[in-house]
Amino acid sequence: MKKLILASAVSLALTGVASAAEDNGSGTYQFDTKGDHQFIMFKISHLGYSWLYGRFNEFDGQFTYDAENPEKSSVSVTIDTASVDSNHAERDKHLRSEDFLYVDEYPQASFKSKRIEMQGDGEADIVGDLTLRGVTREITLDAEMIGHGSDPWGGYRMGFEAETELRLKDFGIPMDLGPASETVDMIISVEGIRQ
Numbered sequence: 001m002k003k004l005i006l007a008s009a010v011s012l013a014l015t016g017v018a019s020a021a022e023d024n025g026s027g028t029y030q031f032d033t034k035g036d037h038q039f040i041m042f043k044i045s046h047l048g049y050s051w052l053y054g055r056f057n058e059f060d061g062q063f064t065y066d067a068e069n070p071e072k073s074s075v076s077v078t079i080d081t082a083s084v085d086s087n088h089a090e091r092d093k094h095l096r097s098e099d100f101l102y103v104d105e106y107p108q109a110s111f112k113s114k115r116i117e118m119q120g121d122g123e124a125d126i127v128g129d130l131t132l133r134g135v136t137r138e139i140t141l142d143a144e145m146i147g148h149g150s151d152p153w154g155g156y157r158m159g160f161e162a163e164t165e166l167r168l169k170d171f172g173i174p175m176d177l178g179p180a181s182e183t184v185d186m187i188i189s190v191e192g193i194r195q
Helices: 002-022 089-095
Strands: 027-031 038-046 050-056 059-065 074-080 108-120 123-132 135-150 156-167 183-194
Touching (some): 027 156, 059 183, 108 135
Antiparallel strands (some): 038 050, 059 074, 074 108, 123 135, 135 156, 156 183
């Protein structure tokens, strides 16, 4: 009897391992806001002499991943624009003003994908609408899957990183920072927990 119970337990354990190994990661994932395993960062030239870096501290979103048909995957993100943080209080105050993000009038920015164009080797172009400062424009995120799998707390996680370049004037930002600072590089790194 003991041998039978032991054999059954081993069989169940092996079945569980096999199931985990076969998991292709498909599902809907919520951004890990609690653990803060997510970043939206930006980089812009300062007079052509150096780089200014910053980030948005508050944002949320989710993505759906379809391993069998990855082009059917999707992502949506909402950003609290007042959470902009360039590590300098006076500059952040200016970034929140009408000269830049105008957060009193436009407290949120958002991105919603429209289509996914697979490029191979875990890379894809995510095409979607970015709404920033009340202006909606189509942009393309150059995205890469970092990895996925079980976590130590019984969940399942997946992470992506993406980059894009935005032209300030395209989103109605009136401040003229000179020819070296007409565009800003965006870097997005997110880890989602499957729901």
